[in-house]
Amino acid sequence: MTMGGATGSVPVVSGPLPGRSVTVGGAFDLEGLGYLEEEFFVAGVGRSFRMAGPRGSDGAWAVETAATAPFTTRLLVRRPADPARFNGTVLVEWLNVSAGADGSPEWSFAHRHLVREGFAWVGVSAQRAGIDGGGLVEGLHLKKADPERYAPLDHPGDAFAYDIFTQAGRVLRTPNGASPLAPLGPQRLVAAGESQSAAFLVTYINAIDPLDPVYQGFLVHGRGGSGAGLAGFGTEEPEGGAAPGGPDRSAIRRAGERIRADVRVPVLTVQSETDVVALGGWLARQPDADRHRLWEIAGSAHGDTYLLVAAAQDSGSLEPAALAELLRPTTETFVGTTDLPVNAGPQQHYVLQAAISHLERWIRDGTAPPTADRLELLEGGAGLVPDEHGIAKGGVRTPWVDVPTARLSGLGQTGAGFAFLFGTTEPFDPRELARAYPGGKGEYLERFARSLADAVEAGFLLAADVAEIEAIAAAGFDERS
Numbered sequence: 001m002t003m004g005g006a007t008g009s010v011p012v013v014s015g016p017l018p019g020r021s022v023t024v025g026g027a028f029d030l031e032g033l034g035y036l037e038e039e040f041f042v043a044g045v046g047r048s049f050r051m052a053g054p055r056g057s058d059g060a061w062a063v064e065t066a067a068t069a070p071f072t073t074r075l076l077v078r079r080p081a082d083p084a085r086f087n088g089t090v091l092v093e094w095l096n097v098s099a100g101a102d103g104s105p106e107w108s109f110a111h112r113h114l115v116r117e118g119f120a121w122v123g124v125s126a127q128r129a130g131i132d133g134g135g136l137v138e139g140l141h142l143k144k145a146d147p148e149r150y151a152p153l154d155h156p157g158d159a160f161a162y163d164i165f166t167q168a169g170r171v172l173r174t175p176n177g178a179s180p181l182a183p184l185g186p187q188r189l190v191a192a193g194e195s196q197s198a199a200f201l202v203t204y205i206n207a208i209d210p211l212d213p214v215y216q217g218f219l220v221h222g223r224g225g226s227g228a229g230l231a232g233f234g235t236e237e238p239e240g241g242a243a244p245g246g247p248d249r250s251a252i253r254r255a256g257e258r259i260r261a262d263v264r265v266p267v268l269t270v271q272s273e274t275d276v277v278a279l280g281g282w283l284a285r286q287p288d289a290d291r292h293r294l295w296e297i298a299g300s301a302h303g304d305t306y307l308l309v310a311a312a313q314d315s316g317s318l319e320p321a322a323l324a325e326l327l328r329p330t331t332e333t334f335v336g337t338t339d340l341p342v343n344a345g346p347q348q349h350y351v352l353q354a355a356i357s358h359l360e361r362w363i364r365d366g367t368a369p370p371t372a373d374r375l376e377l378l379e380g381g382a383g384l385v386p387d388e389h390g391i392a393k394g395g396v397r398t399p400w401v402d403v404p405t406a407r408l409s410g411l412g413q414t415g416a417g418f419a420f421l422f423g424t425t426e427p428f429d430p431r432e433l434a435r436a437y438p439g440g441k442g443e444y445l446e447r448f449a450r451s452l453a454d455a456v457e458a459g460f461l462l463a464a465d466v467a468e469i470e471a472i473a474a475a476g477f478d479e480r481s
Contacts, residue, residue, distance in 0.1 A: 010176040011044025011167050013075075022145040023076060023123075024103055026111065028315035033115050036081045040180045041152060043072040044167050048159035049207065049230050059206040059260035063230065069156035073131065073164055074142070075171075076123040077180050078107070087118040089360050090186045092169055092215065094193035094200055095123045095130055098418070099335065100139025102130035105194040105303075106221065106352075108311040113353035115316070116464065119360075120184060124168040126200070127232075128155040136196075137417070158232030161200060162208045165191070169214035188363050190356075192219035195302065195421075202227035202284075205267060206260045213264060217363040219356065220269040222302055225280030226257040256283030259292050266362045268369060269294045270355050272348060273384060273392055273410025274302035274421055282381040288371045295460070296375045297351050298395035299408035301343035301423025308333035308342060308422065311349075320471030327472070329406070329425040338415040343423030345408040347398040350469065354462050370459040372396045384411065389436075390426075396460045399451040399469070403444065405433060405477060441477050448473050 016038035023037070030037055050066040076095075080086050091114060095102040104123050107114070114121055129135030131142050131153045142150040155164075169189050172181055193201045198220045205218055206227060259267050269292070275281040276296055288294060306314075310326035312334075318326075329341035358369035376385035376394040384392040390407045400408060407426040413419050428436065437444040452469060455461040461469070 010170055010174050011042050013040050013042050013171050013175055013177040013180060015040030015178050015180070017041070017149070019149065021076060022102075022140075022142055022150075024101075026108070026312045026315075028313060030078065031081070033315065034081050034085065035078055035115060038077045038079075038180070040075045040077065040178060041072055042075055042168060042171055043070070045069070046071045046156065046160040046163040046167065049162065051230065057257055059202075059227075059258045060262065061207040061260070063207045063211070066159070069160055070154065071156055071160060071164055072152055072154045073125045073168070074150070074153060075125075075168060075180050077120070078122075079120040079181060079184055080118050083183050085118040086120060086184045088185070088187035089363075090120040090122055090172060090181065090189050091219075091356070092122045092124060092172070092189055092191050094126050094165060094191065094197040096193065096195055096197045097127045097129035097135045098137075098196045100129060100133060100135045100137045101141050101145075105307060106192045106219070108307055109194075109349050109352045110356055111311070112314060112316050113356055113462070117357070120181060120186065122168070122172060122180065124165055125153075125155075126161045126165045126168070127158050128161075131155045159230065161232070162204055162230070163212075165204065166208060166212045166214050173214075188216045188360070189214065190217045190219060190359060190363065191215040192221065194221040196228070196233055198223035199226070199228040199233060202257060202259065203230065205263060206257070209264055215265065217266045217359050218268070219359055220259075220267060221352065222272060222275045223269065223279070223281055223284070224275065225283035256280070256285075258284050258286040261289065263291050265291065266359060266368075267292045268355055268359045268362070270352060271296045272300040272302050272423075273298070273375065273395075274300075274423060275410075276375055277377070277381060277383060277411060278302075278420060280381070282377060285374065290368075293369045293371065294374075295351070295355060295372045296395040297348055298375060298392045298397055299343075299345050299401035299404075299410075300348040300351075301410035301413075302421035303418070304343040304345060304348055304423060305330060306346045306349040308335065310346075320468065321475040323468075324472045324475035327476070329427065333422070336415070336417055336419065338413055338419045338422055340413055341425045342413070343408055343410065344406065344425040345400040346472070347400045350461050350465050351396055351398065353465065354460055357462060358459065372460070384409075397458075398455050398461065399448045399473065402451045403448045404428070404436075405444070441474075444477055445470070445474055
């Protein structure tokens with residue numbers, strides 16, 4: 001049998017695998033939420049690509065096949081146990097390997113909405129570092145975590161990651177061997193990825209999607225100024241179809257790389273302050289268009305206490321006071337210690353859930369998400385323009401920045417490793433809190449509720465989250481009073 005993307009055929013799927021998968025899905029019980037987790041292997045022949053023309057800042061790139069190689073990778077599937085609960089949409093996450101292992105930040109940020117609305121979620125081990133190691137840092141990659149279980153996996157390198165992601169999407173619709181989503185009948189596949197994975201998705205949208213139309217929409221979350229190289233993260237492709245160059249991408253970073261104007265399907269890009277300024281995302285800013293929206297969230301960081309602390313325990317059944325405690329400012333996270341308290345605003349969690357809701361509707365019936373103001377920047381992207389509280393002006397507004405009890409920022413963090421991505425929190429002292437809300441907690445909660453209603457009406461928060469958000473605000477104010 002001929003397999004793989006080199007001929008356009010469907011790779012072979014095996015599974016579900018017996019026993020326990022290696023996953024970072026959370027400490028809560030999926031089965032108790034009515035969800036199943038299953039793991040599959042996918043084996044085929046993948047392609048790598050090279051530029052067939054210039055790699056311009058407009059994202060309108062042409063590529064051609066460079067080489068082929070066999071691969072075996074894995075899919076991690078989380079789906080409603082009852083098929084009647086399935087809403088027809090699958091969020092397919094390009095698993096993030098920046099920490100040297102397969103991570104699922106999109107699941108972590110938005111699992112509450114996915115479960116509530118009956119999405120299926122599939123994590124794709126698209127990159128080699130999650131399987132064999134050798135990424136930006138050494139982490140608990142699959143073959144290190146369970147050498148026997150994952151011995152069959154064989155990744156030819158990140159130049160093949162794009163086609164592996166294509167073929168993963170293909171087998172979700174047209175199984176060959178086992179069916180990863182059976183008995184569900186998927187109607188919509190939405191590709192998603194954060195950080196390094198977002199950089200790969202930018203390149204995928206611009207160069208690969210025109211060749212292989214598999215996904216019906218894309219969620220690009222936390223991107224920098226440019227896409228990943230065709231040979232992998234941190235590589236550069238010279239113009240004219242030459243072989244991939246070395247790791248210096250300074251010329252591309254100066255220009256930025258936008259989503260192509262003729263993008264085939266809806267794309268929603270969601271950015272924190274860290275992404276816009278520290279990672280250079282401002283260089284790739286572009287006007288909203290018929291099939292592209294850009295949201296920049298004021299007061300948010302690339303990683304925050306929801307992602308780093310609360311998400312793993314947030315099953316949806318926590319009491320508001322318990323969730324507020326998990327969200328409090330801290331310097332201790334599962335990825336290490338920071339010098340300053342990490343950004344403790346939960347707005348990225350809730351805004352991302354709204355983003356997924358809008359994107360799914362955009363794909364389903366053509367109703368586009370709302371447009372958003374951009375964050376106000378200092379000249380040359382040197383920083384953010386602060387308001388009277390020291391919080392960034394512009395962007396997607398939420399109660400945490402318009403009715404604040406702390407200065408929240410995606411910038412200013414120090415410490416080792418990835419600490420710079422986690423932003424900062426500076427709680428108001430009692431005098432500052434009293435000046436802001438002379439009527440005390442009652443005034444604060446009244447103003448917070450009005451701001452929350454405005455954000456829901458604008459489309460940046462979901463009505464389904466209002467009661468929880470108000471309860472967390474009440475518990476959080478008690479902690480600071």
